[in-house]
Amino acid sequence: MPDTYSQTQTQKQTETGTGLPLRQNTEIQGDILAGFKKDHMQLLFLRFEDEMLARTWLKRLRPRIATTRQVAVFNSEFSRARRYSGGDDPDELNALWRSVSFTYRGMKLLNGNKDPFPVIPPGSTQEAFAQGPAHLDRAKMLGDTGENSPESWLFGNSKDQPVHAVLTVAADQVKDLRSALGQERVEAARHKIVIVFEQDGATLEGSRRGKEHFGFKDGISEPGVKGFDEPNPDNPDQVKGHPGTRIVPAGEFVVGEPRVGGNPTDLPDWAKNGSFQVIRRLAQDVPGWWSQIHERLQELKAEKAVPPDTTREWLAARVVGRWRSGTPVHKCPQFDPPSDAEASKDNDISFRNDPQGEITPLWSHLRKTNPRDGLFVGGQFVPEKEVLDGIRIMRRGIPYGQPFDPAGGESNGPDAQRGLLFICYQSDLVKQFEFIQKDWINEEDFPPRQNPGKDPLVGADADVGRDTTVRFNGCELDFKQFVRTEGAVYAFMPSMSTLDRLAAGSLIEEEKPGGTRDLKAPFTLNAAGSGGNNTVDAGKAKLVMRADGNLVVLDEKNQQRWESGTAGTGADRMTFQEDGDLVLFDNRNQPIWKSGTKGNPGSRLSVQEDGNVAIYAANGMLIWQTSTAH
Structure with missing residues (x-):
């Protein structure tokens, strides 16, 4: 009886998504983890001509963007219906999904022509995103030379026709796709948005279904995602019903989620729940x-x-x-x-x-x-x-x-x-x-x-x-x-909240001098001189990551009131993690110092106007402090 009960509860949790929290996520766009999985798809590569009209366009588009929860629920129903029909696609189940992503130039324009990154470290993903795949060095590195060189590309290479955004429309039925594309073209024209290029895609028919043009089955080797795909009870590292399909931490695909080895991210807060998108047209x-x-x-x-x-x-x-x-x-x-x-x-x-x-x-x-x-x-x-x-x-x-x-x-x-x-x-x-x-x-x-x-x-x-x-x-x-x-x-597919920020014209909330600063995980301070923010200023309390590796709290007179004692250890950044721990890492991602507050997801790091720096659990309980209030 206990085993049967446990299995029943697990099945109920899976179907409702309570055992797989990412299936209930309404912040992550739907194609990233759930996958649109439609027979017909069209990508519109867009260029903005008017900054204010582009924001208005995004504000109107936002309710039409599919979330992970919407797509996951539909895909589950579709799969269940296929099983009952003996493997045939259910004619009565159809859906149409949209997603939107932005290039570096597009995000900068919508952000009031301000750089979306506080700093762009050499060799980082921020640099790759800012440069784009057509950059001479990146194209050479990727093998895009000769016949593959950007000068011959149909999109993504022109300074006169830059791509600011990519709108994806995917549908089960051609008629639904055409109707949606008609609407999107009208919306684009109304807001002075130029469609630089359109790229269609469609599942091959008949015996070629599920295969690419050389004739081989495609898309088999995709990984599972922890918190989204149900694990095999006998082998939790693999997806149930898909032997050999490994379950990978969600942070490898979605910014802000846990990553392999717990490696922190140095991306800003607006990137959380988003993902970097690569689009390549490969002629065969x-x-x-x-x-x-x-x-x-x-x-x-x-x-x-x-x-x-x-x-x-x-x-x-x-x-x-x-x-x-x-x-x-x-x-x-x-x-x-x-x-x-x-x-x-x-x-x-x-x-x-x-x-x-x-x-x-x-x-x-x-x-x-x-x-x-x-x-x-x-x-x-x-x-x-x-x-x-x-x-x-x-x-x-x-x-x-x-x-x-x-x-x-x-x-x-x-x-x-x-x-x-x-x-x-x-x-x-x-x-x-x-x-x-x-x-x-x-x-x-x-x-x-x-x-x-x-x-x-x-x-x-x-x-x-x-x-x-x-x-x-x-x-x-x-x-x-x-x-x-x-x-x-190269584009970035933002969270739904970040779409709202872009539509409002500001990715980063304006910092007010003085006043308590409550910081949500993941949050990172880089050592002074290494690029990026190194200070959080709340007036009477300044949390500073110094160049020598020491994390300190200074008062309003810049007098030191507290330190981590890590000067000279090689610590080069402070990260407030999703699990509630405040950690100093060196350049090899090795932890140097910890606050010891791990196991408290949902916590907040508070740099307070009374001079104290503290960590509060999700229920409001104080779990760590520097005791520097004055």
Whole structure:
């Protein structure tokens, strides 16, 4: 009886969202964690011509923006209806969702032409966001050179036509999408907003459904999210019903939520509950892809590196890491199993027994973008939970264009526009998307000291060196590029509250001299001289993070009344964390000093006008103070 009761309670909590609090969130926009998951989508890339009218437009748009709670509830109902119908989409359940994101220039304009960041540290995600992917150094780093260079892009590169915002409209039905787009175009024109570019996307039909244009199942490897996805009772690190799908801390995708290792964020308060969005239009040369697969296969056969009856499907599956159905090569090395209903969600893959890539090549797209438990560095395997989970991204891509069909019309021909609209969310552009693209996909020597070559699927032109294995026997294959970048944008998808701030024209509340300052977590003070704010001033009390690593409280005469005693320890920032703890960290993210108030979520740090600095629990109880009131 107790077990049955517990299971029933857990199920009720899951359905109502009480056991998964992020499902009830009304601050986070709906596409980030829940995912719109619609068959039809259109992105409008917008330029503001009038600052005041743009704010009015945003104020009118805001009620139409979908929240996580709205999308999660619908998706749950849709999934339940599909199960009852034997896997068919329920015709009676339809929805239309909108989301909006802003580039650095767009946020600055709406913020009264004031920089949204107090400081932009070199090498930070703030710098990446401010520069954008078309910046010369960033484009080079990402491999966007030659045919991929920004000067050839359809959007995201022009100084004369800057992108200030991206409005996404997604729907189950084409007619609903068209109706909503008509409304949004009228709204844009009314508020002097120019539609710089429109990018459509649609799920491929028939047997191609759920696949990208090369013909392979897409979107299988997305992570689960702690507090949003239900964990497997037998393995809490994985999503229930999706073996192998790891549950990653929500802070890797949403700013302000807990991150891997508890690493703090140095982003301002307005970024909380938001996410950085990467948009890339990736054109796919489908005939070129299969032609190269055929040519490389002939080379392997000529070298007797593969049996004479080896097929193109066999080699193509190794480039991707999965067969067309989604079945991992690692599980079925020789063929794609027919009628495998579970293949489309098979994430239960371990590369631990294949560190040299003899079964699934190290250069395969699957391993280059997510090495899982098979990354062997310095004589040991790199742990997923402590390290690799912090490099995950949340992908929300969708194909565009008509499938390649030699017997079809011009829109199905080899020169027609088709490809993948790549969209992903993360809390750190540099440590997540850019790291994957630069240090994994485009790095020939990743995994380190094995030099397998670049990812031939989405990387730039590369010579891919084969390990000496039974199948390839030391052969080297040269893949030319068949995926090109035709546009890219970095944007930020704010919380609903921050949308209100942008519509009001100010991201940051004006600080008043004197008066108690109540600070909500996460809040960070950087050491003086290292960039960013280093002082909170309440008149009689000033909380200051000094350059020498000491956190101090000064009075109105700048006389020191309290100190953390951490001068000379290397502490370079103070962070008030979500769990209620006040912590000083060094530049290696190691804690140097703590207030010892961990375990009090919802607390507030108060720099008070009477001279005291204190931490109050969510119920108002005093749990820490400097005792400097005077």
